[in-house]
Amino acid sequence: MRRFVFYIISLTIYFFSGCHNKKESVEQPTDSYIVETISTPEGVKAEIGALTFLSDGRLVVCFLRGEVMIYDPRSREWSLFAEGLHEPLGIMAISASEFLIMQRPELTRVKDTDGDGVADLFETVTDDFGITGNYHEFNYGPVIDKEGNIFIALNSGSSGGDIQPEVRGRLDTTGRDNHGKEMYSVVPYRGWVMKLTPDGQLLPYASGFRSPNGIGFDADGHLLVTENQGDWVGTSKLFHIQEGNFYGHPGSLIWRKGWNRGNPFYLPVEALDSMRTRAAVLFPQNIIANSPTQPVCDMTNGKFGPYSGQLFVGEMNSGRLVRVVLETVNGTLQGACIPFIDGKGLRKGINRLAFAPDGSLWVGQAAYGWGGDNGIQRIRFTGKQPVDIYDMHLTDKGFDLSFTQALDKSAALSQNNYRLKHYYYEYHKKYGSERMDEQEVLINKITLTPDGKKLSLTIDSLKAGYVYQLDLGDLRTIGGDTLANHLICYTVNQLRVEKE
Amino acid sequence: MGRKSYVLSFYRSATFNLPGVVFLLSFSFLLTGISAQPNRDSAKTITINAIGGLQYDLVRFSVKPGSEVKLILTNKDDMKHNMLITVPGARMAVVNAALQMGNMGEKKSYIPAMDEILWSIPLLEPGESKTLSFTAPQKEGVYPYVCTYPGHGQVMYGAMYVTRKEMPPLKDDIHVPPVAGAHKGDVHIHDNKDFAEQKRAAPYLYRIFLPGASPAAIAVRLSDSLSYCWDAGTCRLRYAWYGGFLDNTDIWKGHHDAYGTIMGTIFYRDKTNFPIHIDHPGNIPVVQFKGYRLVNKYPEFHYTLDGIDVYELIKPGEKGVALIRTFRVPQTERILWFLFDNDDGVSYQASKGDRQGNKVRLSPSDAKEFTITMAKN
Numbered sequence: 030m031r032r033f034v035f036y037i038i039s040l041t042i043y044f045f046s047g048c049h050n051k052k053e054s055v056e057q058p059t060d061s062y063i064v065e066t067i068s069t070p071e072g073v074k075a076e077i078g079a080l081t082f083l084s085d086g087r088l089v090v091c092f093l094r095g096e097v098m099i100y101d102p103r104s105r106e107w108s109l110f111a112e113g114l115h116e117p118l119g120i121m122a123i124s125a126s127e128f129l130i131m132q133r134p135e136l137t138r139v140k141d142t143d144g145d146g147v148a149d150l151f152e153t154v155t156d157d158f159g160i161t162g163n164y165h166e167f168n169y170g171p172v173i174d175k176e177g178n179i180f181i182a183l184n185s186g187s188s189g190g191d192i193q194p195e196v197r198g199r200l201d202t203t204g205r206d207n208h209g210k211e212m213y214s215v216v217p218y219r220g221w222v223m224k225l226t227p228d229g230q231l232l233p234y235a236s237g238f239r240s241p242n243g244i245g246f247d248a249d250g251h252l253l254v255t256e257n258q259g260d261w262v263g264t265s266k267l268f269h270i271q272e273g274n275f276y277g278h279p280g281s282l283i284w285r286k287g288w289n290r291g292n293p294f295y296l297p298v299e300a301l302d303s304m305r306t307r308a309a310v311l312f313p314q315n316i317i318a319n320s321p322t323q324p325v326c327d328m329t330n331g332k333f334g335p336y337s338g339q340l341f342v343g344e345m346n347s348g349r350l351v352r353v354v355l356e357t358v359n360g361t362l363q364g365a366c367i368p369f370i371d372g373k374g375l376r377k378g379i380n381r382l383a384f385a386p387d388g389s390l391w392v393g394q395a396a397y398g399w400g401g402d403n404g405i406q407r408i409r410f411t412g413k414q415p416v417d418i419y420d421m422h423l424t425d426k427g428f429d430l431s432f433t434q435a436l437d438k439s440a441a442l443s444q445n446n447y448r449l450k451h452y453y454y455e456y457h458k459k460y461g462s463e464r465m466d467e468q469e470v471l472i473n474k475i476t477l478t479p480d481g482k483k484l485s486l487t488i489d490s491l492k493a494g495y496v497y498q499l500d501l502g503d504l505r506t507i508g509g510d511t512l513a514n515h516l517i518c519y520t521v522n523q524l525r526v527e528k529e
Numbered sequence: 530m531g532r533k534s535y536v537l538s539f540y541r542s543a544t545f546n547l548p549g550v551v552f553l554l555s556f557s558f559l560l561t562g563i564s565a566q567p568n569r570d571s572a573k574t575i576t577i578n579a580i581g582g583l584q585y586d587l588v589r590f591s592v593k594p595g596s597e598v599k600l601i602l603t604n605k606d607d608m609k610h611n612m613l614i615t616v617p618g619a620r621m622a623v624v625n626a627a628l629q630m631g632n633m634g635e636k637k638s639y640i641p642a643m644d645e646i647l648w649s650i651p652l653l654e655p656g657e658s659k660t661l662s663f664t665a666p667q668k669e670g671v672y673p674y675v676c677t678y679p680g681h682g683q684v685m686y687g688a689m690y691v692t693r694k695e696m697p698p699l700k701d702d703i704h705v706p707p708v709a710g711a712h713k714g715d716v717h718i719h720d721n722k723d724f725a726e727q728k729r730a731a732p733y734l735y736r737i738f739l740p741g742a743s744p745a746a747i748a749v750r751l752s753d754s755l756s757y758c759w760d761a762g763t764c765r766l767r768y769a770w771y772g773g774f775l776d777n778t779d780i781w782k783g784h785h786d787a788y789g790t791i792m793g794t795i796f797y798r799d800k801t802n803f804p805i806h807i808d809h810p811g812n813i814p815v816v817q818f819k820g821y822r823l824v825n826k827y828p829e830f831h832y833t834l835d836g837i838d839v840y841e842l843i844k845p846g847e848k849g850v851a852l853i854r855t856f857r858v859p860q861t862e863r864i865l866w867f868l869f870d871n872d873d874g875v876s877y878q879a880s881k882g883d884r885q886g887n888k889v890r891l892s893p894s895d896a897k898e899f900t901i902t903m904a905k906n
Contacts, residue, residue, distance in 0.1 A: 074781070094781060095735060113747075115736035134736065134745035134761060137820065152820040152831075156761070162744035164581065164786045165607070188655060189581045189607035190786040195743045197762040210656035212607065259607070260655075315635060315679065346680050377680065398582035398784025400680030460609060460654050463635070 058411035061334060061513065064374040067391075067405040070098060070107040075403040077393025079120035079130070080383040088385070090405070091117035091130060093395055097139065097148070100405075102385075111139050111148035119170045119181070119244075131168050131181055134160060134197070136225070157231040158183055158223065159198020159216020163190045166219060170244050174252070179225040180234065180270075182241040182254055185212040185280055186219055204283040206294035211260040211458055212239050213280045220281025222254060222270055236285060237276035237305060241268075242380070245324040247355060248338040251362060255321040255342060258314050263454025263462030265321045266308030267342065267353060269362040277305040277456065294458070302456050309362045310353055311454065311496050311520045312342075314461060317366050320345035320399070324353065325382045325390075332388020334410040335419065335433045341369060343379035343392060345401050348372055350379065350392070350408075354420040358523040365421040365519040376402035416506050417513045419482075421499075425525045427472070427488040428497070430517070434506045435481030442475050446502035449488065451495040470497065481507070493524050572597035572662065579603070579610035579653070579676065581785035583685040588705040591690035592665045600661045604653035610676045611638050612650040612661075614689060619645035620673035624682030639677040652678065665691050671704045731755075732826050737789045738780060741798070742767045745818070748789060749828060750774045752845040756793060757852065759843075764816035764832040766843070768798040771850050771905075796850060796905045800870035807835055810866050810888055837861045850905035851875075858896040865891040867901060875903040 069075035079091035088100040089110070097111040097120075119131035126141040135156035139148045160166055165187030171179045186192065188210045192200075198216035205213035214220040222241070224234040239262050243255035252270040256262055261278045268276050275282065279293035279301055290296060312318040322343035327336050340353040349371040355364035378394035378401020385391055390408040394401060419431040440446060449472055452464035474487035486499075501515045573596060578586045586605075592598050602612050615623050626641035627634060638651035647666070650659050666672065668691070675686040688704035690696050699705065731750040739746040743762025750756050757769040772793025780787040803813045814834035821828040829842040840857040852875075858865065867889040869877055881899040882891040891899060 076783075093783070094777075095737075113734040113736055132736065135818075149823045150820070151822070151828075153761075153818050156745065156818060160744040160762075162738050162786070164784065187581075187607045189605065193738070193744055195762075197743050197745055210607070210654070315632060319679070396783075398782055400583055400683060 058413045060373070061411055061413045061415035062370060062373065063409045063411055064370065065407045065409065066374070067100070067407055068105070069404055073098070075405065076395040076397050077381050077403070077405060078116065078118045078395065080381045080391055080393045080405075081120045081122050081128075082383055082385050082391075083122055083125050084386060085125070086386050087125075088383070088391060088405075089120060089122060089128065090393065091120050093117070093397060097128070097130065108146065110141070110146070111151075114139075116167070118167055118242075119172075121171050121173060121179075129154060129171050129179070131170050133166070133168060136168075136171060136179075136181060155225055155229070155231045156197075158218045159196060159200075161186055161196040161200075161216055161219075162193030163187055165190060165212065165240070167240075167242065169242055171225070172244050172246060172252075174246065175250060177227040180222060180244060180252060181225065182222045182238060182244045183219050184240050184242070185214050185238065185278060187212055188260075201283060203292050204280040206280075206292070206458070209260075209294060209458055210460075211280065211294060212278065214283065215280075217284050218281070219284075220278055221284065222252075224272075233284060233286075234272055235270050235274050235276060236281040237274075237278045238281065239278040243321060243323040243342065245340075246326065247324075247340055248326050248328065251355075253309070253324050253340070255324060256308070257320050258461045260458050260460050261456065263311075263456060264314045265312040265318050267310040267312070267321070267324065267366075268306070269309045271306070274306040275304050276308075277301070298457060305456070307494075307522050308520065309355060309522070310364050310366050311518070312344075312351060312366055313452075313464070313496060313498065313518055316498065316516070317368065317518055318342070318344040318346065318349075318351050321351065322380050323382050325384060327384070329384055329388035332410065333384065333390055334415060335417075339420070341382060341390065342366075343382050345378050345380060345395075345399060348375040348377050350375070350382075356420075356422055358423055358525055361523045363423075363520055363522045365517050367418055367517045368514050370408065371514070375406060375408070376404065378402045415513045416510045418501075418517050421517055421519050423491075423519065423521060423523075423525055424485065427486040427491070428499070428519060430484045430486070430499075432482050432484070432504075434510070436477065436484070437505050437507050437509075438477055438481060440504050441477045441481070441484060443502075444472065444475065446504055447472050447475070447486070448500040448502070449486070449497060451492065451497050453495045466495075491521060491524055493521055496520050572599040574599045574601065576601045576603075577612070577687075578605045579612075579685075580605050581607070582782050583676070583681050583784070584706065585612075585674070585676075585685065585687050587687060589688040589690060589696060589699070589702065591692055591696050593693055594665060594669055594691050595667050596665045598663055598665050600650075600663075601658060602650050602653065602661070603658040604655055607655050609652045609654060609678055610681065610685070611640065611652045611678060612674050613640060613646050613677055614648045614672055614674045616645045616647060617670040617672055619643075620675050620682070620686055624675060624677055627677035627682065628679055634679065639679070641677075647672065665689075669693070673704065732828075734828055735775065735777070735789065736761075737775070737777060738787065739767075740788045740791070747821075747828070748775050749843070751827075751843065751852070754793075755845050755850065755852070756791075757843060759828075759830060761818040761830075763803075764818050764830075764834075765804055766799060766841075766852075766854070768795050769852055769903075770795040797852075797874045797903060800873045801868045804868055805834055805839070806866040806868060807837070807863055809864070810868065837863065846902060846904060852903045854901045854903065855898065856896070856901070857898050858893075861893050861896060863893065865896045867891060875905055878902040878904075 076093040078093045095114040115133040117130050117132045121129045128139050136154040138152040140150040163186035167184040170181035220238045222235045224232045240257040241254045254268045256266050258265045282293035324340050324342045342351040350369040352367045352369040379392045380395040381393040417433045419433050422429045449470040452467035455462040476485045497519045580586050627639040640649045672689040731752050734749040742760040745762035747759045758767045760767045770793040776790040806812050807814050817833045819831040821830045842855045844853045879889045881895040882889040
């Protein structure tokens with residue numbers, strides 16, 4: 030309902046601004062979004078580990094080599110706030126002089142107590158988890174919920190690396206497949222999402238993560254984590270995290286309370302499969318994203334364009350972001366992913382994202398030994414409404430697609446403009462999965478609402494456990510503008526039993 | 530990867546370049562066929578590992594024209610890698626063609642159908658190994674090898690020199706990735722602009738992996754010639770060194786296991802089971818790291834021993850190679866013992882307490898603030 034009202038408002042705005050702009054078409058921007066590059070400070074390697082904004086509009090940046098710096102977009106000047114941190118990958122501002130920063134050994138309160146603009150106090154908030162020195166044991170977060178609980182995510186160790194002679198935390202190699210090349214968890218809570226209660230206790234919350242380089246909330250307060258394709262992860266994905274659930278990567282299971290099944294890697298795949306919670310959204314490899322990173326929710330109320338309440342997810346492997354739309358079907362969160370921006374000067378390696386108070390979206394890149402770029406870019410909405418898929422919903426007969434603008438009817442109703450296929454990904458220890466049972470899906474019927482903004486596709490049969498990839502051809506608006514993105518992938522976990 | 534390439538395969542998938550693949554195969558058979566001598570015993574064996582950080586551990590090698598080559602590629606990384614050997618100068622063309630393969634890429638191991646590709650090893654899973662045997666071209670030249678997995682080709686490559694001569698000096702070699710070349714010559718070349726490489730005034734610190742400590746190590750530059758490693762995992766000073774500070778080049782490459790390299794001589798290493806015992810010697814406390822405060826830029830560490838708050842600030846001695854450790858234990862009713870090993874490289878002086886051999890007994894009032902001076906022997 031809220032969405033519907035939003036449509037009317039945006040349509041109205043578009044209508045009036047459209048009429049108005051006709052007279053001064055020279056000033057009409059040609060693109061809906063502009064990508065600008067921010068110059069980073071001399072002498073600092075611009076590998077971005079974390080971004081956040083202060084309410085006054087200043088940007089706070091953590092660099093992977095340990096600096097925390099503050100950028101004032103007005104003066105374009107940088108100042109050093111702290112340094113010497115160990116691979117900081119997450120930041121949360123408490124005030125302009127106090128931050129929680131997730132670094133390799135701990136979550137730290139970094140604070141300027143004497144008001145000179147430079148941090149002097151580094152308090153350990155929690156270090157109640159293990160580290161082995163394996164290069165891949167990255168730590169992510171913190172994010173905070175409405176009750177004041179803080180969540181962090183702990184990467185598993187990599188089979189491409191080893192553990193140091195001395196580790197922190199109880200070493201238990203049961204969480205490692207000695208015959209395989211899988212990532213592992215040999216000290217407590219590697220591969221877990223952890224909850225830090227307001228009274229300072231760090232509690233295990235959910236297990237089964239391989240490389241969860243992205244944690245955040247959606248507009249409704251659902252905790253979300255992205256996961257990278259690899260062993261036990263057929264393709265990259267977005268999970269909805271709920272307490273006690275297991276999300277698929279086995280090593281972490283040994284730290285479950287009362288775990289008595291020995292090495293989890295040696296359990297039958299069927300057993301592990303039955304234990305795991307599936308992803309809310311799969312990001313098909315080489316189609317949508319290969320290395321998804323931080324999810325951020327657009328709470329800009331239209332300052333960033335028409336996607337209020339939707340999610341934007343970073344992707345390291347290509348010059349694009351991924352937009353995610355979610356819905357609840359039978360009590361389970363699922364939804365679709367859509368490319369966003371794709372090119373336009375956006376560089377690869379997008380590791381972190383943050384919305385500025387002015388509604389622009391800032392992204393930070395880090396190659397860090399993987400392919401990609403370093404630096405900071407800003408994505409600004411010009412005011413020109415994009416022609417784009419707004420969202421996608423599962424119906425009992427197929428899918429409904431909404432668009433940001435009215436579509437030309439003849440193009441929208443032409444079968445040739447749609448190609449729908451489905452496939453699934455295998456859950457197995459092998460690195461990644463092929464697309465299995467990849468098949469074209471026949472669209473039986475296409476209807477368009479009178480306002481030209483909502484399409485309904487009726488298809489033969491819907492299968493749970495499949496990704497439905499829809500490629501759109503030459504759809505256009507009545508005015509002849511073409512779509513910004515032609516691809517959307519919906520992950521069907523649950524089917525709608527009856528029409529709502 | 531992007532929409533463009535996707536649309537391309539979308540509309541042209543029916544006519545995907547199969548004949549090209551067949552042509553390529555026959556072309557490479559032809560190549561090997563013409564020049565191959567059935568003399569595999571004398572083949573030169575080249576072993577290359579794909580390792581973390583998007584790199585081959587061998588960035589170049591040389592073979593004689595027309596000679597037999599046996600190349601063993603092992604994937605020691607945690608992601609997939611392939612290897613394509615191309616004609617001279619064709620590396621980026623091949624990398625870009627692989628990118629254009631879009632959806633079909635993975636299935637075809639990102640090996641595009643191109644005449645420029647002489648030989649290839651398909652995508653290897655982590656831990657997998659494959660051997661490629663071939664006859665080197667008759668024509669002398671620099672033949673690139675590259676991983677064409679999307680995103681890798683820009684940085685993950687090397688050079689096969691087909692030549693009877695010596696290869697050029699590695700640091701001048703434009704055919705290998707820049708870091709690899711520069712590293713052999715001067716490890717600091719690429720980090721000149723970084724904080725660690727600037728001439729900067731001590732004190733300052735890095736939390737970073739260090740050898741001989743837990744992974745929660747802290748490296749502190751104390752003066753322009755003195756440094757120490759304090760371990761936040763075990764709440765103790767681990768070792769100290771004089772000379773240069775740290776070289777973080779290796780660890781900062783990312784994507785592989787590494788430590789910061791100590792650029793000096795370690796003169797002290799803690800050999801006790803723990804330096805502060807409580808109530809009586811032998812009672813090792815449970816430790817908890819609480820953080821640090823910068824006092825005139827020197828870190829004052831805060832930790833608890835059996836729940837007792839301890840603050841420790843380390844400064845350089847005024848002369849010679851020495852550390853002055855100031856401890857503060859503001860609130861305790863208990864006796865503290867400071868312990869050391871007689872053979873740990875330094876001699877000790879305690880400002881307070883009752884010294885008994887290699888132990889110092891500190892009453893609660895002594896412990897409120899005391900210094901331990903450690904001078905290099």
